[in-house]
Amino acid sequence: MIRTHEYDAVIVGAGGAGLRAALEAGKRCKTAVVSKLYPTRSHTGAAQGGMCAALANVEEDSWEWHAFDTVKGGDFLADQDAVDVMCQEAVTSVLELERMGLPFNRTPDGKIDQRRFGGHTRNHGEAAVKRACYAADRTGHMILQTLYQQCNKEGVEFFSEFFVLDLLLADGVCGGIVAYEIATGDLHVFRAKSVLFATGGYGKMFKITSNAHTLTGDGPGVVFRRGLPLEDMEFFQFHPTGLYGLGILLSEAARGEGAILRNADGERFMERYAPTIKDLAPRDMVSRAEFFEIKEGRGAGPNKDYILLDLTDVDPEVVETKLPDITEFSRTYLDIDPLKEGVPIVPTAHYAMGGIPTNIDAAVLADHTGTIVPGFYAAGECACVSVHGANRLGTNSLLDIVVFGRRGGLAMAEYANSHKLPAVPDEPARHVQDWLSGLFEGGGPEFPAHVRTRLQTVMMDKASVVRTEDSLGEALVEVQALRRRYDDCRVRDRSKVYNTEITEHIELGYLIDMAEALVVAARARTESRGGHYREDHQMREDDHWLKHSFITKTADGDTKLAYKDVVMGRYVPVERKY
Amino acid sequence: MTGEDMELTTREIDVRLRVLRFDPEKDTEAHFEDYTVRAQPMERLLDCLHKIKWYADTSLALRRSCAHGICGSDAMVINGENALACKVLVKDLKQPITVEPIRGLPVMKDLIVDMDPFFQGYLAVKPWLITDPKEREPDRERLQSQTDRARYDDTTKCILCAACTTSCPIFWADEEYVGPAAIVNAHRFIFDSRDRGGRERLEILSQKDGAFKCRTAFNCTYACPRGIKVTKAIQEVKQAALFKSF
Numbered sequence: 066m067i068r069t070h071e072y073d074a075v076i077v078g079a080g081g082a083g084l085r086a087a088l089e090a091g092k093r094c095k096t097a098v099v100s101k102l103y104p105t106r107s108h109t110g111a112a113q114g115g116m117c118a119a120l121a122n123v124e125e126d127s128w129e130w131h132a133f134d135t136v137k138g139g140d141f142l143a144d145q146d147a148v149d150v151m152c153q154e155a156v157t158s159v160l161e162l163e164r165m166g167l168p169f170n171r172t173p174d175g176k177i178d179q180r181r182f183g184g185h186t187r188n189h190g191e192a193a194v195k196r197a198c199y200a201a202d203r204t205g206h207m208i209l210q211t212l213y214q215q216c217n218k219e220g221v222e223f224f225s226e227f228f229v230l231d232l233l234l235a236d237g238v239c240g241g242i243v244a245y246e247i248a249t250g251d252l253h254v255f256r257a258k259s260v261l262f263a264t265g266g267y268g269k270m271f272k273i274t275s276n277a278h279t280l281t282g283d284g285p286g287v288v289f290r291r292g293l294p295l296e297d298m299e300f301f302q303f304h305p306t307g308l309y310g311l312g313i314l315l316s317e318a319a320r321g322e323g324a325i326l327r328n329a330d331g332e333r334f335m336e337r338y339a340p341t342i343k344d345l346a347p348r349d350m351v352s353r354a355e356f357f358e359i360k361e362g363r364g365a366g367p368n369k370d371y372i373l374l375d376l377t378d379v380d381p382e383v384v385e386t387k388l389p390d391i392t393e394f395s396r397t398y399l400d401i402d403p404l405k406e407g408v409p410i411v412p413t414a415h416y417a418m419g420g421i422p423t424n425i426d427a428a429v430l431a432d433h434t435g436t437i438v439p440g441f442y443a444a445g446e447c448a449c450v451s452v453h454g455a456n457r458l459g460t461n462s463l464l465d466i467v468v469f470g471r472r473g474g475l476a477m478a479e480y481a482n483s484h485k486l487p488a489v490p491d492e493p494a495r496h497v498q499d500w501l502s503g504l505f506e507g508g509g510p511e512f513p514a515h516v517r518t519r520l521q522t523v524m525m526d527k528a529s530v531v532r533t534e535d536s537l538g539e540a541l542v543e544v545q546a547l548r549r550r551y552d553d554c555r556v557r558d559r560s561k562v563y564n565t566e567i568t569e570h571i572e573l574g575y576l577i578d579m580a581e582a583l584v585v586a587a588r589a590r591t592e593s594r595g596g597h598y599r600e601d602h603q604m605r606e607d608d609h610w611l612k613h614s615f616i617t618k619t620a621d622g623d624t625k626l627a628y629k630d631v632v633m634g635r636y637v638p639v640e641r642k643y
Numbered sequence: 644m645t646g647e648d649m650e651l652t653t654r655e656i657d658v659r660l661r662v663l664r665f666d667p668e669k670d671t672e673a674h675f676e677d678y679t680v681r682a683q684p685m686e687r688l689l690d691c692l693h694k695i696k697w698y699a700d701t702s703l704a705l706r707r708s709c710a711h712g713i714c715g716s717d718a719m720v721i722n723g724e725n726a727l728a729c730k731v732l733v734k735d736l737k738q739p740i741t742v743e744p745i746r747g748l749p750v751m752k753d754l755i756v757d758m759d760p761f762f763q764g765y766l767a768v769k770p771w772l773i774t775d776p777k778e779r780e781p782d783r784e785r786l787q788s789q790t791d792r793a794r795y796d797d798t799t800k801c802i803l804c805a806a807c808t809t810s811c812p813i814f815w816a817d818e819e820y821v822g823p824a825a826i827v828n829a830h831r832f833i834f835d836s837r838d839r840g841g842r843e844r845l846e847i848l849s850q851k852d853g854a855f856k857c858r859t860a861f862n863c864t865y866a867c868p869r870g871i872k873v874t875k876a877i878q879e880v881k882q883a884a885l886f887k888s889f
């Protein structure tokens with residue numbers, strides 16, 4: 066069955082970015098939020114450490130220092146106009162969340178408390194600064210809950226457990242989406258004057274990740290298949306402290322509160338890699354340091370394959386009150402008490418810097434020259450503004466989702482209120498209908514889970530913290546072979562009610578798209594910058610590579626790359642030392 | 644970890660499970676099905692359910708997302724008690740491990756229940772900060788002392804997983820009862836020094852389907868995967884309703 070709905074604004078995704086957009090759009094025009102998960106299940110809820118803003122509640126600070134750190138942390142690939150917007154609006158964004166009721170931790174005089182986080186410094190790198198606002202180690206949980214509470218207060222309309230599968234475009238203008246209702250198997254066409262994608266990341270393409278099972282790049286996948294570009298896909302962040310074997314995140318806040326990384330010899334090895342800020346160096350540098358410690362035989366444990374996060378010198382009171390969740394994760398999942406012994410950790414796939422290209426008002430770009438797709442917006446981790454450049458600083462994503470979610474919500478409402486409902490293609494759901502019915506055919510006896518496991522292993526081994534031309538070439542061949550195996554898999558379960566085999570099957574398809582785009586873009590970039598490290602091209606090459614990649618899928622299923630210059634500003638590239 | 648610990652955790656063993664299945668398109672009644680999967684003792688029950696779904700019976704329906712106890716998707720009745728499938732490990736479960744959907748909410752399919760009644764109970768207590776329109780909004784943050792902030796800390800941890808509400812015998816018998824989770828979320832605001840909606844919420848909770856239905860069975864507190872002292876929070880709300888003190 067196909068149902069049709071009409072809205073002014075439709076937001077896809079109910080994490081921090083989607084909900085923040087919904088709050089603005091909902092006040093101004095008829096708005097619906099369509100999400101494959103119940104809003105409070107979104108992975109924003111997993112964010113731990115904090116959201117930064119130069120409030121200067123605890124130490125002297127300025128938004129300009131924050132902007133400098135963001136640009137330098139991003140290895141000079143971030144667009145500096147966008148970074149300025151984000152760091153300036155950070156302050157009001159945090160204060161706004163507080164007034165919505167977010168329970169931030171407080172200073173002794175009752176203000177929002179702040180703590181240190183990797184890469185955030187005073188006066189252009191002098192020393193670490195306390196800039197991260199936080200609610201214990203569940204800041205993301207509190208942001209998600211607070212925004213959901215406010216959306217309910219404002220009466221925002223939700224379509225939960227609706228899986229979005231297609232974007233409706235007619236003559237290049239966005240006119241809505243097509244969604245699959247998981248509870249019934251029905252298709253829904255949502256016609257809208259403006260659409261905003263806020264579908265989150267795609268870390269599930271890697272074996273070890275802090276990302277949820279549902280973070281599969283659906284939004285960017287839909288966009289890519291519609292022939293629109295994705296930006297900076299080669300940049301994926303590996304966080305230095307994922308629980309060994311599992312990837313569950315232990316927040317950088319642990320190191321912010323004084324925890325230390327040690328190798329098998331008990332050495333504080335970060336002193337060698339980043340003499341000034343040591344364990345609080347940006348994530349790409351710390352993850353790489355861990356990789357080389359392990360590779361050179363200094364890993365801890367019987368197989369010498371992990372690093373130890375040592376919290377034993379941190380005041381137990383601080384550990385229990387400011388880091389309760391991560392303490393519990395390590396007790397629950399590894400049976401290790403961080404108060405007594407080092408916690409085994411490894412780099413874990415964490416954050417997608419790349420995604421759907423947008424301008425600073427969250428409008429989606431149709432190409433590398435800056436043409437806009439009318440009526441189409443994106444915000445949050447699925448988007449690339451780009452404020453994070455080649456490597457995101459900790460606490461800058463919660464900030465990004467709130468700042469650009471808000472801007473996107475405002476822009477889409479303004480657009481909707483000044484435009485008519487656009488035309489959509491005839492039989493708008495036809496493409497999805499044909500696609501879904503085709504999923505039950507197909508010959509192979511293979512379970513798609515085998516394909517997924519293999520994909521995750523290949524991406525982890527050949528396209529993660531350290532890459533080479535050879536490793537990426539092999540990855541590409543493997544990913545393309547996996548796509549053929551995937552195409553041959555069929556969906557066994559034909560039921561309509563909660564057919565979660567279908568949704569998982571489709572998610573895997575998007576993951577393969579994301580993996581291919583990542584590998585192709587990474588292979589082309591013959592330099593090292595931020596999260597993209599090439600052992601065969603170890604230097605940053607500003608003469609050639611101060612530019613964003615734009616990858617598109619061509620009609621014959623191949624991919625094509627184009628490039629767009631970075632927007633520069635006050636800061637000229639310098640060597641990144643900490 | 645020593646080599647021996649590692650050996651213990653990485654050795655695979657047979658894990659037997661009994662899962663309550665119900666397909667509304669085929670079955671008139673739910674029935675148990677037995678499965679055996681290979682898993683390490685340190686793996687989560689969720690990993691075992693995935694092994695069934697991914698390699699044995701792909702039609703098994705369950706909700707999950709984060710896999711580390713933070714999104715609230717996968718509350719189930721596991722060996723008779725409510726818990727998150729991603730937060731209990733194989734080594735801690737007696738076999739065969741029985742897995743059933745949470746009780747008191749309509750079963751849609753297998754381990755998936757209709758969560759709408761649960762969220763309606765939550766919404767009934769107006770779970771959002773209520774301010775006095777006559778008070779001027781500050782330009783900066785509202786101040787809150789560390790003691791005032793600590794007053795409601797415990798109940799801010801709630802992930803709306805429904806483990807508490809669906810372990811409550813009063814809720815099983817009477818689906819109109821707002822249930823523990825709703826009261827926990829009311830508590831989070833009633834005891835927040837910045838909130839002005841305490842009276843409104845306490846009026847709602849003093850009505851017949853409100854907090855006084857609670858008979859302090861403590862099931863909710865045992866069930867809560869976030870370690871929230873649910874019964875204590877309910878008691879505090881009742882006290883506040885009686886003495887209008889909060």
Ligand SMILES: Cc1cc2nc3c(=O)[nH]c(=O)nc-3n(C[C@H](O)[C@H](O)[C@H](O)COP(=O)(O)OP(=O)(O)OC[C@H]3O[C@@H](n4cnc5c(N)ncnc54)[C@H](O)[C@@H]3O)c2cc1C
Nearest residue numbers: 078079080082101102109114115229265445446460462463
């Ligand atoms: C463990 C962890 C800790 C983190 N800690 C921090 C931190 O301390 N500070 C910080 O700044 N950042 C942190 N981050 C990063 C940050 O949390 C995320 O980047 C951010 O929350 C992403 O928000 P989002 O709104 O873009 O997406 P999400 O919150 O992931 O939401 C995505 C939404 O899209 C919906 N969706 C997806 N696909 C579809 C589809 N096909 N159809 C319909 N709906 C769909 C989902 O249902 C969901 O509602 C952390 C990340 C992780 C994983």
Ligand code: SF4
Nearest residue numbers: 801802804805807867
């Ligand atoms: S109080 Fe605990 S058990 Fe109840 S819904 Fe919240 S987190 Fe779940």
Ligand code: FES
Nearest residue numbers: 708710714715729
């Ligand atoms: S899957 Fe998120 S709580 Fe278990």
